[in-house]
Amino acid sequence: MSSLDATATAISRTHAPDLIPGYRLESLVGAGGMGEVHKATQLSLGRTVAVKLLSQQLAQEESFVARFQKEAAALAALHHPNIVSIVDKGSTASTYYLVMEFVDGPSLRERMRAPQQDPQETLRVMLQICRAIEYAHNRGVIHRDLKPENILFDEQAGDLPKVTDFGLASFLEDTSTRFALTSTHVAMGTLSYMAPEQRVDAKTADGRADIFALGLIFYEMLVGELPAGSFEPPSRRKPGLDPRLDRIIANCLKQLPADRYASVTELIRDLEPLAPHYTTLRPAKLNRMQRVGRAVRKAVRVLLQAVATLLVLSAVGVLGMAYLRTTERRVPMTPGNALTGDLGPASADRLAGRLTSSDGEPRKVVLGEGPDKPSLLVSGRPLELNDRKLVFPAVEGQSRVGLMRVDLPGMRGDTARLAARVDTLRPAPTFFETLQHAVLHDPLPDSEVALLLMSPDPEQKRYVALVYGGAGTPIRLEWSLGEKQGTMLGPDSPQGPVELELAVDEEGALVASLGTKGDKRPILEPLQLGLNWQERRFGVAPVPAIGCIEGICQAENFSYQVKTLPPKPAGAVQASAAVRVEAPRAAAPPPVKKPAPKPAPAPKKRSK
Structure with missing residues (x-):
């Protein structure tokens, strides 16, 4: 899987209008990871074209130049009214370019x-x-x-x-x-x-x-x-x-x-x-009589469908029909969107736990047992502590999502480790859920639990989430860090409970693991966050969290720890450099004779 730093940022500086021979760059219309797209004029024909410039930074890398050339070869092989055609390609002293037809319209x-x-x-x-x-x-x-x-x-x-x-x-x-x-x-x-x-x-x-x-x-x-x-x-x-x-x-x-x-x-x-009357042209606007005729036909069709539906549902029973009419259909949600959405105001809570500090700042937090009571923020569904386990119990109504964040801002460090033993349970479906599933084929909701590192500011919506959805479902890693978003699918999950871990090493590589101690193994490709990853990716030091979607979710042995690495000694590098510079000027010192090693003493005889 590609790292977050695999693509370059968009070019921000402007170019001279006559950068490309034979063309005049008019205006910048788009920019992306590989470069810029300019609206331009082909001077020989006076027509408007689009000029795609490869980023000057990527123009120094052979793989990206080859990919740029590959796009030109692909476009040159295709001549179709529904494919953007290529006009020209070439290179300058600083970059490579493609010239394509200019499509003046929306995406x-x-x-x-x-x-x-x-x-x-x-x-x-x-x-x-x-x-x-x-x-x-x-x-x-x-x-x-x-x-x-x-x-x-x-x-x-x-x-x-x-x-x-x-x-x-x-x-x-x-x-x-x-x-x-x-x-x-x-x-x-x-x-x-x-x-x-x-x-x-x-x-x-x-x-x-x-x-x-x-x-x-x-x-x-x-x-x-x-x-x-x-x-x-x-x-x-x-x-x-x-x-x-x-x-x-x-x-x-x-x-x-x-x-x-x-x-x-x-x-x-x-x-x-x-589409029996298929045409390449966009349908023309209907006049007033045509719109009225279409509306009448649609109303008749809807009425007939409604009558047929009522005849079928009458066999289900008045009670079932009333419930189905008043129950909101459950639409599947991705964990990232669900847990960073609007869950209402957060309530402050304190649960048993342990806090470890260094230099006046918190460095480790453990939840479930201990003399300390760390501060927590709970949104959506309620959270309970049951036999040292953090539990999101099943609730009635439409409260489908619960989120617990540890309210300890400022846990700064170069490395981090978030771990917990998690499990999900789906309560037995009610009579009405069974009826809804049988009549409307509405799937029963999946229960999912997630370990998260997220920005303490809910408006930022920056997070990394490791999601477990029960036995047989793939474990996945989701992230949304500004413009960098994505998902990685891992192996199918074993029967719960399972040990999950998110760890960031000294180089800023985030690794998701399954299991503990000798049985622990990475399950996904490392996600490259880079050095200074806390401020760079989250804006501030992130906070650990646990989220629950549907069903019952529980977590035990919840812990989060950060460590600050000692600064690298700068003097050693400078000293070695100075030796390399001055070494040719100084005469080599005479070899020093090492004294001959002394013979080892004979072992003492043991007295009987």
Whole structure:
């Protein structure tokens, strides 16, 4: 897994307009990890183009230059109305550049922020995106970084969606080493839109990884958010959607590549019948009579569906119907979003524990037993201390999330260790939950517990969380540290309780481990936080916390410790440097004869 420092920051300085021969840079339109994109004018033809400049820092690294050249090769091999075309490429004394057609329109991400989306318009856009990816796959190019930000709309060309940014593309039939940039067991792309196999080893991911990303984008366009866990079908999240879309998206989002569509062509074959009047143009606005006719037809259809639904639900019983009408549907939540969301005002509490201080600052805190009573902040669900265990008990109503933070700001150090023995329990479902699951196929909620390092300021929403969801579910590490966000999936969890640990070493590498002492083993790739990681990643010294989502969560042997390393002696380095500089001027000292070693005394005889 790539570290947090694997990409460079965006360039902030400006460039001279005549930096690229034959082009005049007009304005900066975007910046990212690899460089900048400028709106420019091609002087020979007087047309507007987009110039992508590689960061001057990355231009010194062969791997990034090769990736930049790889994007040019991918674009040069593709000529499709729904793919941004390349115009030119080259290099200057300080950097490399690509010249592409300029798409003067919003991205799919900006379009998705509109309050209401027309399903037919969504289907029109999705089909054209699929056509572009089908074309690329047929020419041996896999995109591997499909996401809404990489799809632009050319409004002057009939609102055509165009796929761009092939910087992580791979060539299916290229057996040379010219563009072999992906190492084994390295994940590349955007985590939120990665296929499971791409997270583990991007080199072995094939075109089915793009199909997984297309399924995520399609679901997000229809529902308004990415699916998580055992997600609900889109037709149940948005009434009125064609239920046939549920199966199509489910086939795209299978965890195993072999269970997905074998090709984008098969995906298109299932999508096209849902749009019999498919056109590449955006649908024209309806006049008043057409809108009234459509509204009447929709009202009749909704009425008929409601009547049919009432006839079916009448067999369930009046009590069950009343409960289902008043019970809020439980939508799966990712732990990071759930635990950093609005949980209401926090209440102060004190539980038994131990505090260890050094230089007037706390260095270690243990919860569960001891003469001290550390201060805690509890949000959402209540927290109890039961037989030296921290317990979030099951509660009635809609309180689904609980968070406990240790209120000890200023625990500064170069290294840190957070550990606890955790477990989750799902209480037996009530009659109404069983009824809701049987009638509406609403999945029973999963119970999850998380160890967290998080900023003491809730508004910052900076955290690292190690999440355990019970036996058989993968342990995962989530982080959100400013612009750096991501998720790593680990092995399937054993039967609880389990020992979890987050440890940051002297180099700022965070390692997640499972087990204790001789049985402890790392379960995920190290997350590189870097030196001075507390202020650099969290803004201030983070606080330890434990969170619970659904069910019953408990933790024992909860401890957090930080250590400050002694400063490295600067004088030793300077002294050695001085010796190396002055050594050629001084004559070599004569060798010193060492005295011969004295013979070892004979062993004394033992008297009988």
